[in-house]
Amino acid sequence: MANKTQEDYLVINGRRFRSRLMVGTGKFSSPQVMMEAIEASGAEIVTVALRRVELNNPEDDLLKYIDTEKYLLLPNTSGARDAQEAVRLARLTRAAGCEPWVKLEVTPDPYYLLPDPVETLKAAEILVKDGFTVLPYINADPVLAKRLQDIGTATVMPLGAPIGTNRGIRTKEQIEIIIEQATVPVVVDAGLGAPSHAAEAMEMGADAVLVNTALAVTPNPKLMAGAFKKAVEAGREAFLAGIPEKSLKAQASSPLTGFLRE
Amino acid sequence: MANKTQEDYLVINGRRFRSRLMVGTGKFSSPQVMMEAIEASGAEIVTVALRRVELNNPEDDLLKYIDTEKYLLLPNTSGARDAQEAVRLARLTRAAGCEPWVKLEVTPDPYYLLPDPVETLKAAEILVKDGFTVLPYINADPVLAKRLQDIGTATVMPLGAPIGTNRGIRTKEQIEIIIEQATVPVVVDAGLGAPSHAAEAMEMGADAVLVNTALAVTPNPKLMAGAFKKAVEAGREAFLAGIPEKSLKAQASSPLTGFLRE
Amino acid sequence: MANKTQEDYLVINGRRFRSRLMVGTGKFSSPQVMMEAIEASGAEIVTVALRRVELNNPEDDLLKYIDTEKYLLLPNTSGARDAQEAVRLARLTRAAGCEPWVKLEVTPDPYYLLPDPVETLKAAEILVKDGFTVLPYINADPVLAKRLQDIGTATVMPLGAPIGTNRGIRTKEQIEIIIEQATVPVVVDAGLGAPSHAAEAMEMGADAVLVNTALAVTPNPKLMAGAFKKAVEAGREAFLAGIPEKSLKAQASSPLTGFLRE
Amino acid sequence: MANKTQEDYLVINGRRFRSRLMVGTGKFSSPQVMMEAIEASGAEIVTVALRRVELNNPEDDLLKYIDTEKYLLLPNTSGARDAQEAVRLARLTRAAGCEPWVKLEVTPDPYYLLPDPVETLKAAEILVKDGFTVLPYINADPVLAKRLQDIGTATVMPLGAPIGTNRGIRTKEQIEIIIEQATVPVVVDAGLGAPSHAAEAMEMGADAVLVNTALAVTPNPKLMAGAFKKAVEAGREAFLAGIPEKSLKAQASSPLTGFLRE
Numbered sequence A, B, C, D: 001m002a003n004k005t006q007e008d009y010l011v012i013n014g015r016r017f018r019s020r021l022m023v024g025t026g027k028f029s030s031p032q033v034m035m036e037a038i039e040a041s042g043a044e045i046v047t048v049a050l051r052r053v054e055l056n057n058p059e060d061d062l063l064k065y066i067d068t069e070k071y072l073l074l075p076n077t078s079g080a081r082d083a084q085e086a087v088r089l090a091r092l093t094r095a096a097g098c099e100p101w102v103k104l105e106v107t108p109d110p111y112y113l114l115p116d117p118v119e120t121l122k123a124a125e126i127l128v129k130d131g132f133t134v135l136p137y138i139n140a141d142p143v144l145a146k147r148l149q150d151i152g153t154a155t156v157m158p159l160g161a162p163i164g165t166n167r168g169i170r171t172k173e174q175i176e177i178i179i180e181q182a183t184v185p186v187v188v189d190a191g192l193g194a195p196s197h198a199a200e201a202m203e204m205g206a207d208a209v210l211v212n213t214a215l216a217v218t219p220n221p222k223l224m225a226g227a228f229k230k231a232v233e234a235g236r237e238a239f240l241a242g243i244p245e246k247s248l249k250a251q252a253s254s255p256l257t258g259f260l261r262e
Helices: A001-004 A031-040 A052-056 A085-093 A119-129 A144-150 A172-181 A195-203 A223-243 B002-006 B031-041 B052-058 B083-095 B117-129 B141-151 B172-181 B196-204 B221-241 C002-006 C031-041 C054-057 C083-095 C115-129 C143-149 C173-181 C194-201 C221-241 D003-006 D031-041 D052-056 D083-095 D119-130 D142-152 D172-181 D195-205 D221-239
Strands: A010-012 A014-019 A021-024 A045-049 A070-075 A101-104 A133-138 A187-189 A208-211 B009-011 B015-017 B021-024 B045-049 B071-075 B101-104 B133-138 B187-189 B208-211 C010-012 C015-018 C021-022 C045-049 C070-076 C101-104 C133-137 C187-188 C209-210 D010-012 D015-016 D021-023 D045-049 D072-076 D103-104 D133-138 D187-189 D206-213
Touching: A010 B031, A014 A070, A021 A223, A021 C209, A031 A223, A031 C194, A045 D015, A052 A101, A052 A119, A085 A101, A101 A119, A119 A144, A119 C115, A119 C143, A119 D031, A133 A144, A144 A172, A144 C115, A187 A223, A195 A208, A195 A223, A195 B196, A195 B221, A208 A223, A223 B187, A223 B196, A223 B221, B021 B221, B071 B083, B083 B101, B083 B117, B083 C221, B101 B117, B101 D172, B117 B133, B117 D119, B117 D142, B133 B141, B141 B172, B141 C115, B196 B208, B208 B221, B208 C021, C021 C031, C021 C221, C031 C221, C045 D031, C070 C083, C070 D031, C101 C115, C115 C143, C143 C173, C194 C221, C194 D221, C221 D195, C221 D221, D015 D083, D021 D031, D021 D221, D031 D221, D083 D103, D083 D119, D103 D119, D119 D133, D119 D142, D133 D142, D195 D221, D206 D221
Parallel strands: A021 A045, A021 A208, A045 A070, A070 A101, A101 A133, A187 A208, B021 B045, B021 B208, B045 B071, B071 B101, B101 B133, B187 B208, C021 C045, C021 C209, C045 C070, C070 C101, C101 C133, C187 C209, D021 D045, D021 D206, D045 D072, D072 D103, D103 D133, D187 D206
Antiparallel strands: A010 A014, B009 B015, C010 C015, D010 D015
């Protein structure tokens, strides 16, 4: 089993990753703080919302901080309100020289930033045909997840809870069904506010998690990022080891033989 | 903060421990499997139910497997049904040469193995006066926890769920109050069935956790023990870093500036 | 307020109902048992899967048991796997003389019977244009719910948990957002396995609930139906009265003035 | 079964009650509002903290509002910090002419008002010997509950959550064990903040519930009290009818025969 875990890669569209923790780049107090956290997280995939200003002005953007030899920069379509906007944004990032990987986010609702299932599917169909490796952010909807993997997305990324809420996995039943039916990696995205939430996702059999807010808004992002790293590994190892069933009846851990009764 | 975590000891009755994970020794398939798991857990405190046969027959007991230079052997009074039995058992272990530390368990109920608050308090009073370092296993009862620490127990050990159920922290509100009012370390004991449960306890501010069944009954105790080690560290580090508040409203992790709207 | 509750109608597409409990007709042990339960439930809307055999053979179907003067018979498209099948089925029911109301169910997944968001939206668009009053069964997806109400569905019917699981409201956060954003009645459908689940939905502000399995598979459907009736009323009345906030700190219900301290 | 529910009495110490909802009298905005709520609740047992001023000054107390022909006035020992204070207070109420029934509350903690297990048991022993019908308020501690019923208390009253928090049944596993082992009625007391919470307690098999804060602090106590009445009845009837098991797999409520597939 030791060997097994050494070889336990996350594989997305044929590409192997040792880390099962992806991190976002929003909300950090400074690029330096962000980079320390990313480093401590052990992440190999880093999502970033590429704004035009950044694409045109490399001096001013995140790209100069993130070593793209070391990290796969995963542009997201954050801010896109429909399929057309998402597709346009994805193509701009490719035109700017990024690899054709995209975290697809279509969020017409500016308040809760929840994803649109219909527009997400539409954009995914176009981008997959266009040669993109598509990682779609979705509600915890098993039927949608199945449709997306069937048209060729590289993962599905169901939400645990609305973005930025830190509430943990509030959609457990649905994510369990998604995992059961998955033919591509399942990445739990959004809502994970503490390491225990990330560990729980991995124990359920998720292939990876994505975290951002919980790292960015803590007083100590570096320490928190290391904590998430350990928690993701812990959850994965427990899943591989085999998690005991829950039971109603107590069972003594350390039964005493007749001794005291004599 | 790096320094802070390096110096982040668990201190029980003046004795310092680096590890915040205690492990039990029941139910393992063999002593070898048990020792591999204990090693992987990084635990420094190991609980054991000392049966008379073991005390009389050192060739046949756990003691020859556990290096008492490396681990603090913490005898428990497992099987005691009232204060008198528990006190008698604690004294026997001391007479057999163990250090005067005792995990106090008084469980008249043979089915759920839940602790008796009245007999536990009574036994604790006697054993504290007797010079023992007493770590009592209790229901998640804030008033009882306070009474125990007031009479001089070295910790309080509220249960997360009944022993052996693997159900996690089902007594969260009560344990939060115990932690808030604690003047001694709070060790969450019983019911923790997965690393995420242990991480959650530590994130709530518990000082340590004790795990047994979840390690002993998994197909791969060594891997699971390492997972719990990481999860406990993750939960502790997250607690130290500062866990973000939960919120109802979503907040964008990676907001997009005007770009797409032009 | 007494007046207020007397006037507290559920209004769907201009039609008023006193009852906020809808019931399904599947799985009952006999039509007689079903009718007793429907009667006891106080429901005014009864869903039914109209099979062709029934449409052609009125002697053999549910229609002869259900008094359509007293109950609004709401045909559902149960069994439809895509929009086309659902639309075809809805039109058949209208051709057979039913009112043009339809509970829209599009469930490609035969195992969990979860709804397809894309096909449901597509079918809803066609049926609304076709003059149907459409009540769509959906995953607890706030963006989809908004799109459906925007195109003119008469309600949205998010699931609490997968059909037949009796697990209660496992999608609470999402349903709260749906309710907050709703411009049409929100009917929680599927997964409600006990009266407390139905009361909880109503306390959250849902406008109605639909229950079937919990009534049909209990040993005493009539008694259970009456229980659900009371629970739905209780939840509604509590919502109207104003449910107190949850708090962490205890507050004495019956504080004692100085008396014992003197 | 209709007959069965007609005869479904709550029996405490040989005395029969039709209602399974007990109410407290604290925190109401006025005696009139309180009485309207009590009336609407259908309660037959009303708890009250008898202060000395009231005992001495009947013009100014609750007693003139509550018809003791209609309601069993159940004095509580609210404010007692130890067994001695509780016993003294109980005897004072009897001396003042109340029936020898007492809701035993011993709460040394002025903040969370949680009960003391040791002092509660001690007071219960004295009061039972003294001829009182004792209904003790306790933490959700199965071993303590068993000890209390074994010494002759008339009920056990475990808390769902700390008093006044409205958080519902946060101690579910423990209360389930208490119910399983009970030889006297189990009354869930404290923490019930909405009708769904009360229904859930009854569905679990509790014999009754006690509610106060949720009625007293809502804008419409009368309407809320009626809601709790219905919810308690709903939960009880569902318990008697037989609540279906929860399942993971969905099962169609309204299966479609071959029709659409032809």
